[in-house]
Amino acid sequence: MIERLAVIGVGLIGGSLALALRAAGHVGEVIGCGRSRANLERALTLRVIDRIAEDPAAAARGADLVFVAVPLGAMRAVFQALRGQLAPETVLTDAGSVKGSVVEDVRAVFRAIPSCFLPGHPIAGTEHSGVEAAFPELYHNRRVILTPLPETAPNAIQRVSAMWQACGAEVDFMSVAQHDEVLAATSHLPHMLAFGLVDSLARMRENDEIFRYAAGGFRDFTRIASSNPEMWRDICLANREALSAVLARFSVELADLADSIRRADGERLFEIFSRAKAARDRYV
Ligand code: NAD
Structure with missing residues (x-):
């Protein structure tokens, strides 16, 4: 169970995660943050999120899990905004379609890989984007690839795996390469x-x-x-x-x-x- 989930990038992938976790009763409160105010307002109206945060740091405050689902080119700026803002027990994961670049971004921003960080990639999607395209069944019977790093804490692996399983997905593990x-x-x-x-x-x-x-x-x-x-x-x-x-x-x-x-x-x-x-x- 995730008491407070922060979704950075409430589009197809981030919005569908929030909806799936809600449907499964696996989440308490969902805080959304992103680039487009109109998209976030829409997410609020659609009850995909409960609250809008002004920036990633504000979204992460008090969250037990932070899910980053922005385009790959925006990942580094999000990690920069999160640096120094994560509580020791907060788990950080992402949905980026390429894992090497995300790991490189995290390493460049945090200097060393934080033990709370577990890269991930749901093998699910559609050709549509934005929160309007999100739906709770997107991850049903789909695979999610997690690529734990030597630094990743077992607790992060356990929590992120449980999150995806609650969405109806099957979790696989692979190396980043x-x-x-x-x-x-x-x-x-x-x-x-x-x-x-x-x-x-x-x-x-x-x-x-x-x-x-x-x-x-x-x-x-x-x-x-x-x-x-x-x-x-x-x-x-x-x-x-x-x-x-x-x-x-x-x-x-x-x-x-x-x-x-x-x-x-x-x-x-x-x-x-x-x-x-x-x-x-x-x-x-
Ligand atoms: P999307 O366009 O539906 O959503 C992306 C969201 O990020 C949008 O709400 C946008 O406003 C927000 N955003 C963009 N730039 C931002 C920034 N600089 N700061 C904060 N928010 C920003 O895209 P999506 O399909 O949900 O993809 C999100 C991530 O998931 C990408 O990294 C993508 O590679 C990955 N992914 C996509 C699919 C797919 O099929 N669509 C599948 C698996 C993984």
Whole structure:
């Protein structure tokens, strides 16, 4: 049970956490803080939060858990505002989609990793953003990856795990580096393909005509190209090493596919598609 939860960044992820914990009876009071006053007022009206705090330090005062869910590029400023403001028993965690950059930000701001800090990443989301997009079931049956550091206290691991389990999620543990490599392949690369495909079609002269004939497959594949551009710019910059590596590997695959098509190598195309189908049918 969390008596007082501070949510810094009350958008899709932060708002959904507050709603899920409320629905589970796992939270007392929720204090919200963020960049946009209008969004916070809306969060208050929707009863996602109970009170607005002026800044992260005020939000963290008296909180037993502080959840940071702002875009990656805003994380460092939030940690700066929290420095020296956390009570010894307060647990600090985040939802950033890249873990290496968040850990770097915390280390740069606090000098040493505080024992109360546990980086986290819920593998759940939609292409919508802001508190209006939040809903309590977002984390039901979804995975949350926690990446404890050698400095992280067992109490922080226990409290953050219990929080996510109360939201209906399953908690997995990974190293920071493994998290960033895995997510580069399974999340960041597909987003690049969707953004790149839609942008390249949109820049064609006849794009109205093209999009008119876009059917189910196109919709399914490109839904994530509606995601928040600020958030995705930050993710690319924060995970550029791992993402560049998977993009380079994928470019080779794409060139192989293009070459097989050019050479009319039906056998090779059948082999690639069959392998892909078997993998998707098995794992997804
Ligand atoms: P969002 O845009 O819905 O919400 C972000 C909130 O942060 C907004 O309310 C915004 O006003 C606030 N904010 C922005 N800059 C700020 C600043 N400088 N100081 C204080 N508040 C600020 O975004 P989201 O989808 O909830 O994503 C939040 C975090 O969660 C990001 O780090 C993202 O990488 C991560 N994440 C997103 C998803 C997803 O699918 N959307 C999934 C997992 C993790």
